[in-house]
Amino acid sequence: MLDPRESEDVLGLYVHFPWCVKKCPYCDFNSHPLKADTDQAAYLDALIEDWQKQHATLGSQRLLAVPSQQFTSVFFGGGTPSLFEPRHLTHLLAQIPHEGAEVTLEVNPGTAERHSFSEFRSAGINRLSLGAQSFADTQLQQLGRIHRSTETLNAFASAREAGFNNINVDLMWGLPGQTVEAALADLNQAIELQAEHISWYQLTIEAKTEFAKRPPILPKDKILQDIEEAGLERLSQAGYTRYEVSAFAKDPAYCRHNLTYWSFGDYLGIGAGAHGKVTLNGDILRTQRPSQPRLYQKDPEGTPSTTVAADQLVLEFMMNALRLTDGVPQSVFTQRTGIEWEQIQPKWCELVALGLVREDRCATTALGLRYLDSVLEKFLGP
Ligand SMILES: C[S@@+](CC[C@H](N)C(=O)[O-])C[C@H]1O[C@@H](n2cnc3c(N)ncnc32)[C@H](O)[C@@H]1O
Ligand code: SF4
Known part of the structure; x- marks a missing residue:
């Protein structure tokens, strides 16, 4: 059983990369279309300023509270952080005490050709989270994805070749027009790849997205129920433990970073729109950075932290x-x-x-x- 021990002092660092090649119609994450003039070096400077300030005001006290405390996980999320140049990741990670940490990078398979997985590995990434969503090309098209199934399979193979032995595959279910068989075919493909971790999210229609304005026709409740039931059984048969509503892993590849969130552990958040939660002197403080990359770069700190009532x-x-x-x-x-x-x-x-x-x-x-x-x-x- 996965048991966060009382004495275990987890501390995560979330780093947000706020750009994507193209906005997906279902997505309400803080992501903006990448432009030719997007200045990654300037964003890196803002991230470093943000890190240094948070470290000075919150992190160092939190880190000092426990002797030899290191970050137990670092998570590069987005947006599409696989667009970030590996040398920038190297530069940032060099400043962060994270010996022995799980260091995850979210990868959109449509960007896998831009930088090699070996470069990301050399930068210190040791876990990948691949946004496959589905392996059916017609479905990927409907979801407005920039990649097809072959690119996901190629990305997975290249990641393995580069030595990644801890890979998550993100899939969504309850997709427009999806049948039980189609949903199982997606799961079967991820299982065949022997991904260590599978995130299996039910598609939700989020306010203010393209799908909210022009809703696709989703499967009826009965079909959704059947997909869920059949999918849970398939994952379990294949040896994946469901340890969270949508997270499935082959022991011991549970996501340490997400477990920190789910067990109400502490984490710092840097980057546009990033959230953080830090316990200091008995108070639980929440931080939030400005969402707009331009505003964030001007003043990474934005609004002061608030105490949870x-x-x-x-x-x-x-x-x-x-x-x-x-x-x-x-x-x-x-x-x-x-x-x-x-x-x-x-x-x-x-x-x-x-x-x-x-x-x-x-x-x-x-x-x-x-x-x-x-x-x-x-x-x-x-
Ligand atoms: C930040 S994205 C992952 C990385 C990368 N941006 C990508 O899409 O390839 C996190 C994951 O959340 C899931 N997700 C996003 N919007 C969703 C929605 N409306 N309903 C269900 N899952 C969603 C997708 O599976 C997605 O891969
Ligand atoms: S690539 Fe990922 S973060 Fe970007 S818009 Fe699509 S789902 Fe959202």
Whole structure:
């Protein structure tokens, strides 16, 4: 069982790269179309300024709080950070204490030809997350992706050749017109590749996206249910453990960085629109950087950090920890929120009685995971 220990001091660093070759119609991530005059060197300077300031104000205190603390994970996310020149990654990583860390780079397969995977490996990346989405070309076209299935397969093979032995494949399901067979074919391909990790997200229509303006025809509820059921069974048969709602891994390739989020650990966030969460002197501080790359580059710090209000803490913790199929031990709740478990015991007992959560751990039952929103509602008010 995956158990974040109370004593384990995880600390992540998220680095956001805010550009993509082209915006996908379903995506509401902070990403902007890359232009010919986008100045990567200037963005790197802003990232370094951001890192140095956050390190001075939050990071160094947080790092000093635990002797010899290093970042346990670094995650280059986007946008499309595989557009970032490897030498810039090298430069940035050289400033960050991260010995033994998991260092992930998100890769859009349509950009795999720009820089070699060996260069990324030499820069210090040791885990890749490949945005495959689907292996059906007609589907990729509908999703507005810049690549076809062959490019994803080639990217995966090149990554292996370059020595990457920890690769995640992102897939989406519930795609326009998708059948159970088509969804399983996507999973089968990722399984055949022997990806160490598969993220299997249900497509959601996000506000303000192209798909929200012109919604595609999605499969009916019954088909969605069948896809989910068949997909979960297929992944399990193939030896992947579902450890979070949408995350599946072959032991021990669980994503350390995402586990930090889900177990309510601390992380710094640098880059346009990046979020951070740091516990200092018993307070939980949240940081957020300006989303617009231009504004971020002018003033990376943007607005000051805010303290999470005590009445929000329980909900925030549960929104993360209960996504994990095994949740966390109750002691981790107290260690990461500063709140005694006894305080939430009455609400917890009501959920236990409904069969939605477990008595022995801060975790849902299989039923509770299915109706996670109803479980979380319990923690909405005082
Ligand atoms: C930042 S993107 C990954 C890297 C890269 N930008 C790419 O798309 O190849 C993170 C992942 O979130 C998932 N995702 C994005 N928008 C989604 C949506 N509306 N519904 C479900 N999954 C979504 C996709 O699987 C995507 O690969
Ligand atoms: S490439 Fe990734 S981040 Fe960029 S728009 Fe598409 S899904 Fe979003």
